[in-house]
Amino acid sequence: MVTQGQASPDHPLTVVISRRVKSGKETEFEALSAEMTTRASHFPGYLGATMFRPASADDPEYRIVFKFAGQAALSDWEQSPERLEVLQQIEQLLITPSERETVSGIVSWFTLPGQNPVQPPPRYKMTLVSWLALYPAVTVIFFLFGDWLAAMPLAIRTLLVTASVMLLMSYVLMPRMTRWFSRWLYPTSRSRSR
Structure with missing residues (x-):
């Protein structure tokens, strides 16, 4: 089964593959x-990967x-002979065909830990944790660069602040916040080995 969410070609994408492996074929x-x-x-746009092993x-x-950094980079990888060669070997070890889901935007900030990394926490929890990261980030930016930013036109000032904040949120703050608040975000989940 293959499922794919709506994703913008210009934004990082998170792909989650679920695979049920035949007994004795794990290694x-x-x-x-x-x-x-x-x-x-080795492919341009690759941003990293994590494996969650079975809980039991x-x-x-x-x-x-x-x-991956965007839809074009992801498509290049998914259509590559390098991927297809290994994928054919992997599929022979599975009980059922791989399941795939692609997510983008704020949901991709909340992918750790959990019984299903794509299943987001309740919206109010995502909002609160995002705000706890956003508020200090914006405050620090204005504290450090406020005078310099004040001299700029509003459109340029807003562009610089929002670009800086989104980079901080996506690559620095939210991975840490999700890890620090994982017990509250996913109260019934059990951490899996990676």
Whole structure:
């Protein structure tokens, strides 16, 4: 089964692959998954990957979460012979075909930990944690650069502040905030080995 959310070609995308591995094939599967990650890392736009191993022997599902800088970079990787070669070998080790979901925007900030990394926390929790990261980021920017920004036209000032804040939120603040608040964001989840 393949599912894909609406995604903008100009924004980072998070892809979550769910794979249920046949008993006794786990070591082979993990080696092929590592090879897949190594190959992906050589493609422009690749931003990283994480593997979540099964929580128990009763549920042999692996989740692989990886990110690309945009739709074009993701498409180049997904259509590449390098990926297809390893994918054919991986699919032979699975109980059912891989499931895939692509997400973008704020939901991709909330991908750790959890029984399903794509399943976001309640909206009020995402809003509060985002605000807890956003407020100090904006405050620091205005504290450090307020006088300099005040001399600029409103449109330029807003452009610089929002660009800076979004970069901080996506690459610095939200990965940490999601990790620090993981017990509250995902109260019923159990952390998985990576």
